[in-house]
Amino acid sequence: MPYSQEHKEKTRKKILNSARELFSKRGFDSVTVNEIMEACSLTRGAFYTHFSGKSNLYSEALKYSAMNSELTKKKPKNISSKQWLSQLLDAYLSVEHVRGEEPCPLAFLATDIVSRDKAAKDAYAEAYKKMNEIIMDYAGVDATCKEENIISLTSMIIGAVAISRTIDDRRSVENILQSCRQQTRLILGEI
Amino acid sequence: MPYSQEHKEKTRKKILNSARELFSKRGFDSVTVNEIMEACSLTRGAFYTHFSGKSNLYSEALKYSAMNSELTKKKPKNISSKQWLSQLLDAYLSVEHVRGEEPCPLAFLATDIVSRDKAAKDAYAEAYKKMNEIIMDYAGVDATCKEENIISLTSMIIGAVAISRTIDDRRSVENILQSCRQQTRLILGEI
DNA sequence: TTCTTTATATGATAAAGATCATATATAAAG
DNA sequence: CTTTATATATGATCTTTATCATATAAAGAA
Numbered sequence: 395m396p397y398s399q400e401h402k403e404k405t406r407k408k409i410l411n412s413a414r415e416l417f418s419k420r421g422f423d424s425v426t427v428n429e430i431m432e433a434c435s436l437t438r439g440a441f442y443t444h445f446s447g448k449s450n451l452y453s454e455a456l457k458y459s460a461m462n463s464e465l466t467k468k469k470p471k472n473i474s475s476k477q478w479l480s481q482l483l484d485a486y487l488s489v490e491h492v493r494g495e496e497p498c499p500l501a502f503l504a505t506d507i508v509s510r511d512k513a514a515k516d517a518y519a520e521a522y523k524k525m526n527e528i529i530m531d532y533a534g535v536d537a538t539c540k541e542e543n544i545i546s547l548t549s550m551i552i553g554a555v556a557i558s559r560t561i562d563d564r565r566s567v568e569n570i571l572q573s574c575r576q577q578t579r580l581i582l583g584e585i
Numbered sequence: 586m587p588y589s590q591e592h593k594e595k596t597r598k599k600i601l602n603s604a605r606e607l608f609s610k611r612g613f614d615s616v617t618v619n620e621i622m623e624a625c626s627l628t629r630g631a632f633y634t635h636f637s638g639k640s641n642l643y644s645e646a647l648k649y650s651a652m653n654s655e656l657t658k659k660k661p662k663n664i665s666s667k668q669w670l671s672q673l674l675d676a677y678l679s680v681e682h683v684r685g686e687e688p689c690p691l692a693f694l695a696t697d698i699v700s701r702d703k704a705a706k707d708a709y710a711e712a713y714k715k716m717n718e719i720i721m722d723y724a725g726v727d728a729t730c731k732e733e734n735i736i737s738l739t740s741m742i743i744g745a746v747a748i749s750r751t752i753d754d755r756r757s758v759e760n761i762l763q764s765c766r767q768q769t770r771l772i773l774g775e776i
Numbered sequence: 777t778t779c780t781t782t783a784t785a786t787g788a789t790a791a792a793g794a795t796c797a798t799a800t801a802t803a804a805a806g
Numbered sequence: 807c808t809t810t811a812t813a814t815a816t817g818a819t820c821t822t823t824a825t826c827a828t829a830t831a832a833a834g835a836a
Binding site: 421445508543553562570573 | 691713716717732743744754761763767
């Protein structure tokens, strides 16, 4: 048995990582398999021993992305849940996120998903659910009571990031993000 | 001079209308020129006397869409600005909008725009600005003072519609839309 | 009716890109 | 060191689709 199992795993993850970034930034159609493979210094031939095809890679990359998202990081013990949540939301609503290499596919792929296959939609729905749960946990709402607030919050932050990406003018982007950061405080009842 | 000028204008509008609907629903790449033309009972050959190419059609359709959007409809005289705004927002945050034939490209194409050309981005930015202005007008805020509230409001409704389209389960969609309808009232200070 | 202009249709071209078939290289096992 | 399974690379194929070139048809003008 040539090539250790770990080697294959590593390669798979390199592919997933390139795919995650490229797909998130440019959507399914604009990215080519070749391009993804070259981004991790491989050629397209190697691709098919790791994934059954492009769409398969897309949904796997989505899962992978959700699994390694910023939101899933553990809270440091020395700060409160609400403080931590504030930090997470500010990072989400930042220019660095909008323009950076760790894009949240929920925002970056919001409209791309609609034309994709069931596996991709399922992965997206799962990630969306998870985001709401994580935020609800940190916000510490009483179950049913204020779930709606969290749902409107996630719609807002996802919308804000998606819109920000369409806009070239940096000042406008700052303005959108700042407005929404402020609104998160209002929704969470911290002002 | 064969074919009246109005005939050409009519055809152009038919094409724009098919394009608007198809592009909004499925994005730039998934839609073919052929498909758009067949949707208005023409063949692809006729296309190039009306538009210089597919990307040109895309940006033109975006402008056309913004120009004929629900939001631009005139307010009936017998109701207040705030009442009218409430109606507009409820219609925007409805299943009919999410699943219907009059999609708002701001929500439906939020992430598709990123990979498009400058003309498309400009058209999108223009439509976005207009949406904010219209809502600000109806909400009657004092210029700079609460502009941020409106910006967070538009982020939320655009985000909500975009997310709703990714979700198959009708009950979940209703839940998202209802939560955001409620939040619009809070943001506009009506509760 | 005939002529002429231009919208529309049809057939051809060419490029892009996903996937497959085949060749090569690598490293573990003996 | 040799063998061998499998990861990777290369070349070929096939489909899709935008766009172009050319033909046809429609309708206003004479």
